[in-house]
Amino acid sequence: MVKMMLERIHLTVIQAVDRHGSLTAAASHLHLTQSALSHSIRKLEDKLGTPIWLREGRNLRLTQAGEYLLGISNRLLPQLEHAESKLRQMARGERGTLRIGMECHPCYQWLLKVVSPFLEQWPDVDVDVKQKFQFGGVGALVGYEIDLLVTPDPFHKSGLRFDPVFDYEQVLVVPLDHPLANRRYLNANDLRDEVLLTYPVPADRLDIYTQFLNPAGVVPKRHKTSETTDIMLQMVASGRGVAALPRWLAEEYSSRLALKVVRLGRKGIAKQIYLGTRESDDRVEYLNAFIELARRHENPARGGDS
Amino acid sequence: MVKMMLERIHLTVIQAVDRHGSLTAAASHLHLTQSALSHSIRKLEDKLGTPIWLREGRNLRLTQAGEYLLGISNRLLPQLEHAESKLRQMARGERGTLRIGMECHPCYQWLLKVVSPFLEQWPDVDVDVKQKFQFGGVGALVGYEIDLLVTPDPFHKSGLRFDPVFDYEQVLVVPLDHPLANRRYLNANDLRDEVLLTYPVPADRLDIYTQFLNPAGVVPKRHKTSETTDIMLQMVASGRGVAALPRWLAEEYSSRLALKVVRLGRKGIAKQIYLGTRESDDRVEYLNAFIELARRHENPARGGDS
DNA sequence: ACCAACCCATGAATAAAACTAATGGTTAGA
DNA sequence: TCTAACCATTAGTTTTATTCATGGGTTGGT
Structure with a gap:
């Protein structure tokens, strides 16, 4: 068996130094002395045959190997921590x-x-x-x-x-007094002059684009994003745009805000x-x-x- | 910081015991004594508060926690080993x-x-x-x-x-003397009475199904699989079935074997x-x-x- | 039923390692 | 040019890992 040399402590130190900026700071966070960390890392460097940091004056800069190790640390340590906590829970x-x-x-x-x-x-x-x-x-x-x-x-x-848990329909939410509010359903062209509000995710993950606008080659007048449903629908209610949401969610809000729900396309957008x-x-x-x-x-x- | 207790050695021991069947055997593979392993695991068990194995007579059986740890070991150890080897290479x-x-x-x-x-x-x-x-x-x-x-x-x-590296056309390979061999292109129905040879992957990963047969609701008479292209095309050449392959690959073989390449659908199946x-x-x-x-x-x- | 062959646990002794304390050198900033 | 902050190194100490020696338990063969 090949020598084991990469131990958890090394990953921990590398991560801590990256987080706290210096060996000394890392040491105090780990409840160890600076000397302990210095020794432990030096030993690893010796075994690896390559330095992990370049000593530049009084601070450290990661070498390529160090960068790589930092990546390993950030990936593996959380898994070990989670395993420990899960084991404690089991116990x-x-x-x-x-x-x-x-x-x-x-x-x-x-x-x-x-x-x-x-x-x-x-x-x-x-x-x-x-x-x-x-x-x-x-x-x-x-x-x-x-x-x-x-x-x-x-x-x-x-x-x-993957288990499906429910079906829903993606609909457009518009202000009550909007010209489109009383249509039975919309075509992509109807959105040509609208401001579209969505959650901040890439357009290729938004069904209103992939399933509705893109196939028709339509782009809305503007596209704004909002993190929260509340704000988004407040914006819609105040006439600043229209939003695409699941029907059940939209209907929950439409009782409280001046909103109307309209189908997208003759058959609607079906989602699961x-x-x-x-x-x-x-x-x-x-x-x-x-x-x-x-x-x-x-x-x-x-x-x-x- | 929470006590660190899960060390690499523990994962190594758990994996080794699983592989070699006993603490003693594992110890010899790890170039340690049985006692060392026993102590080390006992310490971990104490800290975790739960046993890892049930001692049943002279052998060990993993507890639930042990099973979980074995999973962790099999997942994380190879990553550590690869990291070490990559670091050695860097060095x-x-x-x-x-x-x-x-x-x-x-x-x-x-x-x-x-x-x-x-x-x-x-x-x-x-x-x-x-x-x-x-x-x-x-x-x-x-x-x-x-x-x-x-x-x-x-x-x-x-x-x-993801970077596309080349385009190709998926075609059907048939024996030279096959009734379909001289057609300019095929329809899904043409495969109704054929034996289809493919690599052994799920049907939903085979383009001839997803892009050609399924849309037309056609199922071939039989479906056989073969791991290797050589065997598959030997089978085709000897009249035991037809196979869907990239055109460039099929053409490479068609100079050596009595095979003909036919387009699937009027426009062919385009792949990348x-x-x-x-x-x-x-x-x-x-x-x-x-x-x-x-x-x-x-x-x-x-x-x-x- | 007994014995030989295994297998694991344990306690004490020892070898190895990890860690600290103390110190010195270097650097950046006031 | 001080001072404070940092890291490296050495030597000494503490902690941990490992071994050795041993004992108890189980298994399977005779």
Whole structure:
């Protein structure tokens, strides 16, 4: 067997130095002396045969090897930490933490409605929701950053499973007094002179583009983005634009704001939300329970008042 | 900072015990005594608060926590090992190893033609080709199992880059004396009574299904698979079926075997091969060089004899 | 039923390593 | 030109890892 030389401590030190700027600072954060870190890294450098930092006066700059190691550290350490915490939870007889990834802005409200009964039903399982991923949601699932992915576009690959949990229709939300407000449905051309509001995601991930505007070669007058549904719909209500949202979400707001919902295209834009999991997790009870709960959960489209 | 307790040695021991069946055997493989391993694991168990194995008579059986740790080990240890080897290569001034993943059976021959000039041009870079991935090719790319993915279906996600390297046409290969051999092009119905030979991949990854047969609702009489192109085309030549392959590949064989190439559909099935990489690798010279080489490489369709 | 062959756990002793304290050299900024 | 901040190094100390020696338990063959 080849000599082991890369130990966790080395990754930890490299990460800490990067975060805190100096060996000394890193040392104090790690509750060690500067000397300890210096020794430990020097030993690694000796074994590797290459320096990790260039000593430039009183500060350090990563070498190429160092950059590479920093990448390794940032990737592997969180996995070790999560493993430890999961093991501790197992030891305590708890069930663990369900890490949910969201790739679907408007689903957030729907998710909350599934999470709350879940938390009641599984008092010993915590839930954690993440939204930003270096390699996208699927990457996060594959890389063990999350355990469950909520997404509108499933990606069937070996090792992953996607279960549809509900269907919905993507509609356009316009102000009550808007010229388009009373149309039965819209054509792409109707948006030519509108300001379109969306969540801040790339256009190729927005169905209103991929399924509606692009095929017709139409571009709206302007495109603005908003992080939150509330603000977005406030903007719509005050006549500053139109927004594309799931029907159930739009209808929830249209009772409170001066909004109207209009179909996109004669047949409407049909969408589905999927829950993605790793096949290797197929025996994790609380994960299956969550999916089951999500599937049984009353379809949000049929939720509201008659 | 929370106590660090999961060290590399623990993962190594757990993996070794799983592989060799007993602590004693694992110890000898690791060049340590049985006692050392016993102590080291016991310490981990104490810190975790849960046993890793159930001691059943003279052998060990993994507990749930142990199973989980074994998974972690099998996932993380190879990454550490690869990091070490890459760092050693960096130290020696070598360029490293380019790990190529293949998701495209017939591309193998094309790949060889790119690899050989690459190896000449970069004598200090090794090439390694892998074909099986737990989470598919994209997963392997994201999970740092490979550095480059050869695939016919790109998957645009943040953090990944896909460069098209060549276009080709997917055609049907039939025996010279086959009734369809002289047709200018085929319709899906023409395959109704044929035996179709393909590589052993799921039908939803085969273009002849997704782009040709499925849209017309046609199913061939039988579907057989073959791992290798040679065997597959031997089968075709001996009248046992027909096969869908890239035109350039089919034409290479049709000079040696009694085969004819026929277009699928009036316009043919157009395909592209992409090379996928991580964006974070965009400064790895030899990787970019490989892509450049692949792109410049004479399009295989125009390769052969007139 | 007994014995030989395994296998794992444990405690004490030892070898190895990690860590600290003290110190000196270098650099950047007042 | 001081001073404060940093890192490296040496020597000494503490902690940890490993071994050795041993004992107890299980298994399978005779």
